[in-house]
Amino acid sequence: xxxxxLLAIITMVALLVSSLVGCGGPNYTKxxxxxxxxxSGPLTGPTxxxxxxxxxxxxxxxxEINAAGGLNGIKFxxxxxxxxxxxxxxxxxxxSMLEGGMQVSLGTVTTGPGLEFTNLSVEDNVxxxxxxxxxxxxPQNDNGFQMCFADGNQGAVAAEYVNDNYKGQxxxxxxxxxxxxxxGIYEQFKDNLDDSIKTVESVFTDANTTDFSTQISSLKxxxxxxxxxxYTPASLFMTQAKDQIxxxxxxxxxxxxxxxxxxDGFDINAIPQEVTMLSHFNSKATEGKAAEFIKKYTEKYxxxxxxxxxxxxxxxxxxxxxxxxxxxxxxxxxDVTISASDLCDILKEKFAGDxxxxxxxxxxxKAISWKENGYVEKGxxxxxxxxxxx
Numbered sequence: 001x002x003x004x005x006l007l008a009i010i011t012m013v014a015l016l017v018s019s020l021v022g023c024g025g026p027n028y029t030k031x032x033x034x035x036x037x038x039x040s041g042p043l044t045g046p047t048x049x050x051x052x053x054x055x056x057x058x059x060x061x062x063x064e065i066n067a068a069g070g071l072n073g074i075k076f077x078x079x080x081x082x083x084x085x086x087x088x089x090x091x092x093x094x095x096s097m098l099e100g101g102m103q104v105s106l107g108t109v110t111t112g113p114g115l116e117f118t119n120l121s122v123e124d125n126v127x128x129x130x131x132x133x134x135x136x137x138x139p140q141n142d143n144g145f146q147m148c149f150a151d152g153n154q155g156a157v158a159a160e161y162v163n164d165n166y167k168g169q170x171x172x173x174x175x176x177x178x179x180x181x182x183x184g185i186y187e188q189f190k191d192n193l194d195d196s197i198k199t200v201e202s203v204f205t206d207a208n209t210t211d212f213s214t215q216i217s218s219l220k221x222x223x224x225x226x227x228x229x230x231y232t233p234a235s236l237f238m239t240q241a242k243d244q245i246x247x248x249x250x251x252x253x254x255x256x257x258x259x260x261x262x263x264d265g266f267d268i269n270a271i272p273q274e275v276t277m278l279s280h281f282n283s284k285a286t287e288g289k290a291a292e293f294i295k296k297y298t299e300k301y302x303x304x305x306x307x308x309x310x311x312x313x314x315x316x317x318x319x320x321x322x323x324x325x326x327x328x329x330x331x332x333x334x335d336v337t338i339s340a341s342d343l344c345d346i347l348k349e350k351f352a353g354d355x356x357x358x359x360x361x362x363x364x365x366k367a368i369s370w371k372e373n374g375y376v377e378k379g380x381x382x383x384x385x386x387x388x389x390x
Contacts, residue, residue: 029101029337034077035070035324037062037317038097040090040117041109043082046232049259051109053310054131055080056301058106061317071324074336076317083113090116098124103340104347106316107144109309111135111151111181118144127344129320129351131312134255135180136188139374143344145351147312147319147361147368149280150375151181151228154254155188157380158226158278161252163194170198172222174215174237176229177203185228185254209233216241227253231260238271247272248388254278258307261385272389279383281308281361293360308361315359315368322357323350 029036039058041051058078066075079100081093090113097105105121107130108114114133121128122141129145130138136152139145149157162171173189176182193199200222202215216237219225223246227234234253250273253260257277261268268275283306285291293314297306327346328334334343351374356367363379370376 026099027339028099029103029339032101032103032337034075035336036077036079036097036101036103037106037320038079038081038094038100038102038104039106039109039313040081040083040093040097040113042085043080045084047085047110047230049262049305049307050132050309051080051082051085053259053305053307054106054109054313056305057297057310057312057314058131058317060296060300061314061321065317065321071321071334072328076321078317083108085110085113087113087116089113091120094120098126098340102126103338103343104128104320106131106313107138108133111138111184112179114138115180125341125344127340127347129316131316132255132309134184136184142348142352142374145370145374146376147316148255148308148376149278149380151184151254152188153375154278155185155190155228156192158185158228158252158254159189159192159194161278161382162189162197162224162226163192166197166224167194168196169224170200170222172219172225173199173201174219174225174227174229175201175203176205176233178205179229181256182229189226189228204233210236212237212240216244220244220246223249225249225251227251228256229253230256231258231263235260235263235266235268238268238273238275239266242271242273245273250274250276250388252276252278255280255308257385258283258309259305262304268386271386274384274388275386276382276384278380279308280378280380281311282381282383283307283311285364288364289358289360290364311360315357315361318359319357319368320347323347323355326350326355 042048043051062076062078083089105128107128108117111133132148134148134151136150175186202218351370352372356369358367368378
């Protein structure tokens with residue numbers, strides 16, 4: 001009799017578990033009245049200029065889309081959360097956005113938190129198109145894509161530029177060895193550098209971000225210094241080195257330099273050297289789509305947070321919108337309560353297929369496309385932030 005009761009209890013538990021698994025968990029989108037786009041980024045802290053630019057630009061795109069009638073009359077909503085550029089905050093942000101009905105995402109703004117977002121989103125099959133989390137492993141799963149260049153792409157393109165202009169010469173490299181963004185670009189840069197080019201390399205870590213005297217001493221004879229780092233340590237290095245590095249030297253960074261001229265306490269005009277970067281957006285454009293974006297952004301938010309991170313986020317929102325619109329035109333059903341997973345399947349097929357988008361980033365008038373591995377394909381430009389003082 002006891003065995004019979006025990007067997008009955010076990011059977012009931014098994015059936016209950018089976019039914020819970022079969023229902024696929026909570027349906028967070030069933031009450032949606034708008035399409036919800038989520039993003040996690042630094043809205044406070046030293047890298048807040050990036051997160052603020054992404055939030056502002058994405059909101060501007062959403063407002064424009066909604067003003068034009070949305071998607072078949074359905075409006076969009078952006079939910080932006082603050083991760084302070086700290087990966088430990090991402091899980092909480094992700095859960096909050098998912099429970100709030102998030103159906104598609106811009107992922108994260110920076111790479112460290114982005115790696116955590118990548119792991120979380122693949123479990124729920126949530127599609128994301130990140131504007132600026134450039135780590136090579138960010139799109140390692142089929143639900144993730146990048147609007148920015150992957151670190152490997154930045155490193156390879158930067159190496160191509162150096163190979164064309166500094167063959168047979170010695171250059172300097174200053175990077176952060178314990179940072180996924182910095183180290184990823186550095187490794188690809190080195191892998192693609194011409195054998196004739198010699199390097200003087202100097203590193204720093206989280207343990208030393210205030211005194212770069214040792215690094216400056218080792219790089220003081222270099223006329224070209226590649227700096228795949230964020231602008232806060234870059235601006236400090238330049239300030240401490242302005243009278244030690246040759247005035248005709250060139251500092252060359254990647255997208256982490258974006259916004260350096262607005263860094264707190266930094267006077268870029270006091271730096272005699274040229275400051276330049278690899279970019280996919282010309283923030284000084286005077287014509288074309290980039291110029292139109294600049295005009296609209298500065299009128300609404302001012303110029304302090306204008307950068308390629310924001311321009312890329314603006315493109316992300318429009319690319320997602322256009323892909324959804326194309327999918328509907330092709331016969332796919334996308335209603336306002338569609339689950340994140342179902343929408344992900346539709347968008348994965350679009351972005352890994354022949355979908356293209358022409359926006360404010362990349363070469364003017366040239367279409368942006370994506371590889372199956374999630375990497376973006378678009379033109380790059382060398383952007384001079386500040387010319388050398390004459």
